[in-house]
Every structure is written in structure tokens, then in C-alpha cells.
Amino acid sequence: MYTLYTDAATNNETLHSAAGILIVHAGKQQQLRASLPNSDNHHAEFHAALAGFDALLKLLNGTANNVTVQYFTDSKIVADSVKKSYAKHYQKLVDELLAKQAEFSLVITQWVPEKQNQGAHNLAQQALHERD
Template structure:
């Protein structure tokens, strides 16, 4: 099983956004940072989730269909949208995220409070400071 944590950080003045991605497998962590398109925080959270699943798909290199992923996000809108398979203003991104998740055998998405997502949060903050 792979565990994936994502978080986004957005500078509300410049709208610069960045993602923190933490992948854990067999006790080994992979920490990634990525710049995201300029946006508001909700949009950035969807882009962070997409970047996280892109990174995970690249890491597992063709073996995704046999894998289970436990996915954690502190974004209620991302977690709720995946569960409902719908988001009024973000449907295109929800569809993209669901398509990436469908490449795995099973994805369990769970919302967690920010304090339980500190690894991805700190990576997102670092990436944002690098971007600004």
C-alpha cells in the first residue's frame, strides 16, 4: 500500500501557489515540492492532488492497477468532491482527479485536519517561498 499526502499553499497577494507531496511506502518517504498555476486556495488544492497522483503514477511506473492508495488531504472540498464525484465550480478538476485515481486498484480518500498533514503542509510552504 502507498500513502499519499498533498497540500497546497497560496500567496493571497500574488496568487502564486505551490504543492507539497508526501509519498510513503514500506516506511520510506518521498518528499516533493511543485509549483502550481496561479490560483485561489481551493483551486490550488485540486491541482496539488493532481500533482500528487501524477507523482505517484510516475513512481509506480505501470503497476498502479495492482495497488491500493490511502490518500490524505486537509482540503474538505477535495475530499468531499471525490466522495460525491461532483463539485459545482471544479467539476473538470474532479473528473481529472477521479481518472487518475481510477488507474489504481483502490484509492481511499480521507480528510484530515491540517495538524495531521504537516509533512505535506511544510513542503507546500517551502515550495511557495521558492516560487515567490
């Protein structure tokens, strides 16, 4: 099983956004930072989730169909939208995220409070600082 944490950070003045991605497997961590498209924080959270699953797919090199992923996000809108397969203003991003998740045998999406997502949060802040 792989554990994936993602978080987004957005500068509300410039709309620059960045992602923090933490992948944990077999007691080892991979910490990644990514620049995201300029957007508000809700869009950025979806883009961070997509970047996280892209990174995991790249790491697995085409063997995702036998992999279970426990996915943690501190974004309620991302977690709720995945659960319902629907988001009024973000449906295109929800569909993209669900398509990426479908490449794995099982994805368990869980919302966590920000304090339980500090690894990805700190990486997102670092990436945003580098971008600004």
C-alpha cells in the first residue's frame, strides 16, 4: 500500500499556486514540490491532488493497477467531491481526479485536519516561496 498526502498553497495577491506531495511506502518517504497553474485555493487543491497522483503513477512506472492508495487531503471540497463524484464548480477537475484514481486497484480518500497534513503543507509552502 502507498500513502499519498497532498496540499496546495496559494498567494491570494498573485494567485501563484504550488503543491506539496508526500508519498510514503515501505517506511520510506518521497517529498515533492510542484508549481501549479495560477488559481484560487480551491482549484489549487484539485491541481495538487492531480499532481500527487501523477507523481505516484510516474513512480510506479505503469504498475498502478495492483496498488492500493490511502490518500489524505486537508481540503474538504476535494475529499467530499471525490466521495460524491461531483462538484458544482469543479466538475472537470473532479472527473480528471477520478480518472487518475481509477488507474489504481483501490483508492481510499480521507479528509484530515491541516495539523495532520503538515508534511505536504510545509512542502507546498516551500514551493510557493520558491515560486514567488
